[in-house]
Amino acid sequence: MKTANLLIFLLLPFFCLAQSTFKLKGKIASEITTLEWADISILNSEGKIVDGTTTKQDGTFEINLKKGSYKIGVNLLGFEEYEKEISIENDTDIGIIMMKQNATKLVEVVVKSKKKTIEQKTDRLVYNLENNLTTVGGDALSAINTAPGVVVKNDAITILGKGTSRVMIDGRIIELAGEELNNFLKSIAASDIKSIEIISNPPAKYEAEGTGGLINIIMKKGVRDSWKNSTTASYDQNKYGIFTLRDNFFYNKNKFRFSASVNAKTGYLNVTDDLKMYFPDGLSHMNSVTKVKTENLSGKIALDYDFSERTTVGLQFLNDRNNPDFKSDISINNYNTQNQLDNITLNKSNTDKGSGNQTYNVHLITKLDSLKRKLSVDVDYFNYNSKFDRNFIANNYTPDMIFVDVNQAGRNISNQDIDNWSFKADIEHPFHAINLYYGAKMSFTNSISDVLYYNTISGTPELDPNQSNRFKYTENNQAIYVNAEKKLNEKWNLQLGLRLENTQTNGVSETLNQETNNDYLKLFPTFYASYKKNENNSFSLNYGKRINRPRFDLLNPFRIYINSNSYSEGNPFLKPSFSDNFEFAHSYKEILRTSVFVNAVTNGYGVLFTSNPETNTQIVTRENYFKNLSYGIGESYSAAFADWWQSENSLYLLGAKTEFIRDIQATPSNSMQVDFSTNNTFSLGKTTKLQVDFSYSTPFKSGLYEVGYSASFDIGFKQDLFNKTMQIAFLANDIFNTSYLKDYTSVVNGVKQLYSTNESNRFVRLSVVYNFGNKKINVKERAFGNQDEKKRTGN
Known part of the structure; x- marks a missing residue:
């Protein structure tokens, strides 16, 4: 009741100003x-x-x-x-x-004006993708990585200074995370993306999940009464090769709209890992070389039908399958305190890994009256399943490579199955004085995951019950929100929102006979104010509160062996973390943009690379162990040095203060970070363009971890053919092989760990894109209503 009274009190001034329309x-x-x-x-x-x-x-x-x-x-x-x-x-x-007819009415109309690459709005930054050549033939994930202030690394999509971000398509959340989210984004062609919105403080109509804000992918649209087909073929060459084929078909006629897409990818990646652990009795140095299969097949079908001028119904089905099997060769060199090689462990493993998800959506959109009130209703069902089956054997050798004995041999099997139902209703309610939005959502999630560990050192598999477990998890969410926009005058705009979320969770470990329950009700306010001083200068101020719930798999207390001396386990006692985000921005002529921001995280959780000095074993776990205050300033500058030279540049200065809220036998440390990027496009003719990009991030310390520098130098080339119906593009990515994660350092329990990994970031790509159809089409892309739960299913 108090919450309802608060909503009425805050929105009453807006209702009082409402007037009729003409x-x-x-x-x-x-x-x-x-x-x-x-x-x-x-x-x-x-x-x-x-x-x-x-x-x-x-x-x-x-x-x-x-x-x-x-x-x-x-x-x-x-x-x-x-x-x-x-x-x-x-x-x-x-x-x-x-209307007057064009003289050449049979030729497709070409818009000559070029959109600005970056546009600043009240609550978001809009990045127009069509001006970036390096994304031709690429996918949505690589396109996101080119957006200003956004970094994709180690399966995480991050807005600089904010944290890990959620991803949306046309305003609806994608409920996947980590590797699964990346695989989904790789199935979307960058050529079908119109723009990418970076929303550091999302409005109340969006779920409050995610401390790092939202990345909203806007798909291309065109005119009605048409059809179009787009086919893209590309080949990437790193140490191995990867071939990608995509086809998208759209049909839009009268009251009926239909789209279908198929995406397939096959090939291999070469991944190298290097880990040094400095134990009291000497250094343990692990080196791993992994050949990862890149095998993906996905498809999507969507149709909408206009029953009347006011009402549209539609449905969507999406199926995505991945089979990233991999084979690893791991060597572990163990040294004594005099830095002399004591012994060598060679670990060979084969992993059968796969995942799939199916998403079903039925939706209705109806205009309620002549005042443009609009109701949107979504019903969604989502199923996700994954499997992990690893066989490994680790043998001990002397420094002279004489066999000693078997260190460890085992088979690790893990499976997960998640079902989610989601029901959502949104209403747009415009008045003369304000635009009002309100709605509600309910979601119901059931997750079952299990792990089986077999000791195979004797040659006969023996189930180890102490390392096997079955975990059941349910989560129910109910949310209501209200959001109001008000234009005070020609200079001032205000936006205010409140979102109330209620969550109940239950986790049961059958093997451990352990049950964990949570029940919490939280209010998430948002506020935006923008001021346009004159034609050249505009200012904005915003605030938002967010929540970061643990992914489902992180709550399962199972143990999966990475190698014979390293394993990962979940934590059923993980709690959500919360963040308060403040940002002040200034735009000068939409050329020079300045952003000052502060992000405060409480009850933060994250990965802990701990260790057991007695057994020289690395343990990867997750804990709520810190609170953090991040701050920074970002500058971006758009320049046209000549008619043939366009340049986009950004510079970020970032800092943080971290405190540990529990004793993890470690000391926090922080330092400043500098992140710089420049993207330059050169027009070599009407149909030929060259792009040269460079980015650099300095080494920095953040809480428990220290991270080495990162840099990338890329060159892209595009040639349009046959009146732009065909494009041939070439990309040399990370030419000097310096963009990978390096020198990732932590000291916990007196043990220093130094880690680096390279996932084939250096590659060359050749792409061919062919478009045909009678016109540019206008297909209303629609994402799914239960995307909030799908995100947390990732690995």
Whole structure:
């Protein structure tokens, strides 16, 4: 009741200002007939689209608008664009607008103006992907990595200074994380992406999950009454080769919209790992070489049907399969305190690994009345399953490579199955004075995971019950939210939101006879204010509270052996962490952008690389062990040094203060970090472009860990052919092989660990893209409503 009263109190001023709207109507025609499906756009005094529609079969249209001055735009393929200033004081009929045909009406209309690569908005930064050549033939994951202030490393997508980020497609969360999220994003062609939004403080309509904000992928759209097919073939060469083939088909006719896509990838990656552990009795140096199969097959089918001018229903089905089997050769050299080689352990393993997910979505969108109130309803079902089956044997040898004995031999089997139902309803409720959004969501998740460990040192598999477990986990979430936007005047805009989330969890370890329950109710406020001083200068201030819930697999207290001297285990007692995010930004001519931010994390959890000095064993676990205050300043500069040279540059200065909230036998340390990147595009002709990129991040300390430098130098080339229906692109990525994780250092329980890993970041790519169809199409991409749960299924 207190929460409801608080919502009413905060939003009452907005409701009091609500006013009625007026009707704008008209008719679109040519010299010989009325024109159906003409796109009508209404722009405000700032040139932003505030509303729009399409003409009916008889060429008429109607739009409800607030009192004020606008610009109406009309666009239809084969006709010249139309624009006119209008003033709305009451109901208005602008009569018949006559459209003029283009002289070359059979040729596809090409828009000459080029969008800015980076655009600053009140609550997000928009990165227009079409200007980046290095993403041609690539996928969504590589495209995200080119976005300003975003870093993809070690299966984590991070906004600099914020933490790990969630990912959305067209405003709906993808419920996958880690390796599974990356595999899903690799199945999406970068050529189908229009822009990427970096939302450091998401509004209340989005789930409060994720301390690092949101990355929103906006898919390309076009005009109605058309079809299009896009085929992409690419080949990557690192130590091994990877071949990718993608095909996307779209059909949009009258009331029916259909899309289908198939994505396939096959090949191998070479992954190297190097770990040094300085135990009291000497150094243990592990080196690993792994050949990882890259095998992915995914598909998507979506269709929508307009039952009436107000109501649309649709469904989607997505299936994604991955089979990243791998074979590892691991050598462990053990030294004594005099740094003399004592013995060698050789560990060979073969791993059968696979995962799959199916997502079903049914949705309804309906306009409730002439005031443009709109209801969206989603029902989703999601299933995720994974398997992990590793056989390994580790033999001990003398320094002269004379066999001594078998160190360890075993078979580690782990399986996980997750089911999720989600129900969500959202309402857009515009008034004259404010735009109001509110809604609710419920989700129900069941997870079963088990691990079996067999000791095979005798040659006969023997089940070890102390290292085997079955874990059941359920999680239910209920959420309501309200969000209001208010334009005070031509200079000030405000946005206020509140989201209330209630969560119940239950985890049961059958083997350990252990049960863990959680039940918590949390309120997540958001606030945004923007001020446009003049045409050259604009400012914004925002705040948001977020939650970071542990992924399902991290809660399972099972143990999986990485090698004979290293294993990973989950923690059923992990609790969510919370963050408070503040950001102040300034934009000068939309060329120079400055951002100052602070991010405070409480009850933070993360990976702990601990060790047992008695057995010289590394233990990878997760704990709630810290609180952290991150801060920084970011500068980005867009420049056109010449008509043929466009440049995007960014510089970030980052710092942090970390405190450990429990005794983990370690001392926190922090230092400043500098991150710099420059992307330069050179036009060598109307159809030929060259891009040269460079990025560099200094070594830094952050809490428990110290991280080495990272750098990447990339060159991309693109040639358009046959009136841009075909593109040939070449990319040399990370030419000097310096972008991998290096010198990842921690000291816990008196043992120093130094780790580096390289996952074939250096490669060359050749891509061919071929598009055909009658027009550019307008397909409404829609992601799934239960994406909040899918994210946490990753490895």
